[in-house]
Amino acid sequence: xxxxxxxxxxxxxxxxxxxxxxxxxxxxxxxxxxxxxxxxxxxxxxxxxxxxxxxxxxxxxxxxxxxxxxxxxxxxxxxxxxxxxxxxxxxxxxxxxxxxxxxxxxxxx
Amino acid sequence: xxxxxxxxxxxxxxxxxxxxxxxxxxxxxxxxxxxxxxxxxxxxxxxxxxxxxxxxxxxxxxxxxxxxxxxxxxxxxxxxxxxxxxxxxxxxxxxxxxxxxxxxxxxxxxxxxxxxxxxxxxxxxxxxxxxxxxxxxxxxxxxxxxxxxxxxxxxxxxxxxxxxxxxxxxxxxxxxxxxxxxxxxxxxxxxxxxxxxxxxxxxxxxxxxxxxxxxxxxxxxxxxxxxxxxxxxxxxxxxxxxxxxxxxxxxxxxxxxxxxxxxxxxxxxxxxxxxxxxxxxxxxxxxxxxxxxxxxxxxxxxxxxxxxxxxxxxxxxxxx
Ligand code: SF4
Numbered sequence: 122x123x124x125x126x127x128x129x130x131x132x133x134x135x136x137x138x139x140x141x142x143x144x145x146x147x148x149x150x151x152x153x154x155x156x157x158x159x160x161x162x163x164x165x166x167x168x169x170x171x172x173x174x175x176x177x178x179x180x181x182x183x184x185x186x187x188x189x190x191x192x193x194x195x196x197x198x199x200x201x202x203x204x205x206x207x208x209x210x211x212x213x214x215x216x217x218x219x220x221x222x223x224x225x226x227x228x229x230x
Numbered sequence: 231x232x233x234x235x236x237x238x239x240x241x242x243x244x245x246x247x248x249x250x251x252x253x254x255x256x257x258x259x260x261x262x263x264x265x266x267x268x269x270x271x272x273x274x275x276x277x278x279x280x281x282x283x284x285x286x287x288x289x290x291x292x293x294x295x296x297x298x299x300x301x302x303x304x305x306x307x308x309x310x311x312x313x314x315x316x317x318x319x320x321x322x323x324x325x326x327x328x329x330x331x332x333x334x335x336x337x338x339x340x341x342x343x344x345x346x347x348x349x350x351x352x353x354x355x356x357x358x359x360x361x362x363x364x365x366x367x368x369x370x371x372x373x374x375x376x377x378x379x380x381x382x383x384x385x386x387x388x389x390x391x392x393x394x395x396x397x398x399x400x401x402x403x404x405x406x407x408x409x410x411x412x413x414x415x416x417x418x419x420x421x422x423x424x425x426x427x428x429x430x431x432x433x434x435x436x437x438x439x440x441x442x443x444x445x446x447x448x449x450x451x452x453x454x455x456x457x458x459x460x461x462x463x464x465x466x467x468x469x470x471x472x473x474x475x476x477x478x479x480x481x482x483x484x485x486x487x488x489x490x491x492x493x494x495x496x497x498x499x500x501x502x503x504x505x506x507x508x509x510x511x512x513x514x515x516x517x518x519x520x521x522x523x524x525x526x527x528x529x530x531x532x533x534x535x536x537x538x539x540x541x542x543x544x545x546x547x548x549x550x
Contacts, residue, residue, distance in 0.1 A: 150513045152504050186513065195514065199533050201444040201457040206541040213446050229458075229514040230532050 126209065129170075130218035136171055137181050145178035148186070148195075148226045158227060162214035170217070177215060178226035195228040197221050202229075232297040232406035234260075235289060235330065236271040239316055239323050240350040240359050241303025244392035245341035246273050252395035253477065255403060266406045269294065283319045290329045298405055299334035299379075301327060304343040304350045304359035305372040315357060327362070327372065336405045337362065337379045338386045340398055345387040345418075346494040347371075353500050363387070363419065367494040381410055387419040391491035396473055397424050418494065420467070428521070429488045430463035432471030433480070434548075439464070441539035442532050448507075449485035452546040456520075460507045462490030462498070464520035 137143070149155035158176060165172045183196035197203040198221035202212040210219045212227060238246070250257055250273065260266040268274060270285055277285050288294040305324050306316035313322030331337050339362045342348030346366050350359035363371040363385040371385075378384060386405075388397050401421055404413055414422040430436065438445070438454040445453030455461035463471075463482055470480045470488070482488055487507055490496050499505035510517040519528050 148514070150511070152508055152510055155511075156504055156508075189513070193515075193529055199529075199536060201442065202446065203536070204443070204544045205536055205539050206544055211444070211446055229509075229511050230516075230529060 126207065126218040130208070130220065133170060133174060133179075133217060134181070134220070136174060137179060141171060141174060143175045143178050143180065145180050145184060145224075145226055148178075148184070148228070155227060155229075159212075159214045167216070173215060173217065180224045181220075182222055182224070184224040184226075184228070193230075195224050195230075197223045197225075197228075199230050200224075200228045202227075231265045231267050233267050233269050233289075233295055234298040234300060234402065234406070235269045235286075235296055235334075236300040236302065237318070237323070237326065237330070238272045239301065239303035239327070239344070240306045240357055241341070241343055243272070243302075245302045245344075245390075245398070246271070248390075248392040248395045249340070249398050250395075251476075252399040254396050255399050257399065260399060260402060260406070264403050264406055266298075266402065269296075286319055286326060286330070290333060292333060296330060296334045298336050298338060298402060299330050300338045300340055300402070301331075301344045301362055302340045304347050304357065304361065306350070307358035307360065307372075308356065309358075311358065324372065331362070331373055331377065331379065331385075333380070335380045336383065336386065336410050337373075337377075338388065338401065338405070339363070340388050341393050342389050342391045342491060342496055345385075345389040345420075346496075348391065349497055352497055361387075364494060367418075383410065383413075384415070384419050386410075386413065386415065386421065388424075389418075389420060389492040389494075390468065391489075391496065394468075394470070394473060394475065397421075397469075416467075420492070424469050424473075425467040425492065427467070427469060427472065428464060429466040429468045429470045429480075429482065429490075429492075430520075431469070433463055433482045434471075435482060437543055440535060441543040442535045443539065443543050445485065450546075451485065451548040452544075455482055455485070455487040456509065457516075458509055459487045460505075460509045461487035462493075462518070463488040465518055466490040466493055468492040 161176050183194040185194050197219045202210050289296040308315045313324035316323045339345045346361040346364045347359045350357050360372040369375045435454045444457040
């Protein structure tokens, strides 16, 4: 039986697959940038999913930073806000079901 | 009988408050059970004016043997090195500190301000504050790197903002009962018995740290506070989760990130906006990694730990 998470996750995937233009760069590499993006997300309604995906810069596949020595691909799977078993992003400003190979610019390990 | 004198420089009295709340042993136990004679203390001393000056001068002259000199607060040197901003009993406090440290058998610095300079010494340090033998991590401080008390020991540093009551009284008792020489000190002159382990040692969130499950809000019972909320428990030396506060709890147990107050750099990042209670990152990786862990190891460990995390680690297990 599909849960609420499953149907919402499917809806988000469809939005992204249908070409929703998201802002996956610049990444939130400094705390100031992270706080700025989080503040913009907080100003959105909890159900404004398309806007959330856009502002947070969601992608359906991991983000590989150019010029990184660490060979670090950024995906929800390794992100601090990702809850593995529930396949969920617990960043309070997002709070959405995700897939482990997705990514967004608020990623942090 | 051991004579103890406690003075306060650039301080908020937080360590005095802490000391007066000690339980094992208590401040009263020091007097009744351990033969400590408190010559004077800012909140307990009865002498004032000339009488206080006489008491202090008697210590300096050797008429009254000074066994333990406890200093709380920073040594204030402003303006222009004179120390006039912190006058006490007729002269700059720094002059009393120098004279009394020179005659004391043991010198004990209590709290961050006395040990490293603490908050008063945060840039731009308008009070020109120093710790007794350190200024932040730089060895030297007000008394200089080579200072040794009459017992042959450097200043015994008991940092914290404030220091835990029992760290204070247990060290004072050790010194007063002739075991001062047995106190092993680390490179920052902190008693190893308290400052060898990490604040994280004994934290109830350790499983969340191990499985990389993050707390995202204060007071959440689930999740580790290191990853997002700026907790410094994995790189701070203190026994806050072994010797609990009020015998009940600790910051991290109650959902409040450790601020790293027993380390010389406290307050970290000079309290720049956005640095408190927020893990500072560079390209998404914490700037300050757990002690001894390198970036590559941290990244590898995170992937493995998240993959291995059991479902229970993601749930709130502390049911009230
Ligand atoms: S888990 Fe991390 S990378 Fe994935 S959506 Fe949430 S913040 Fe972005």
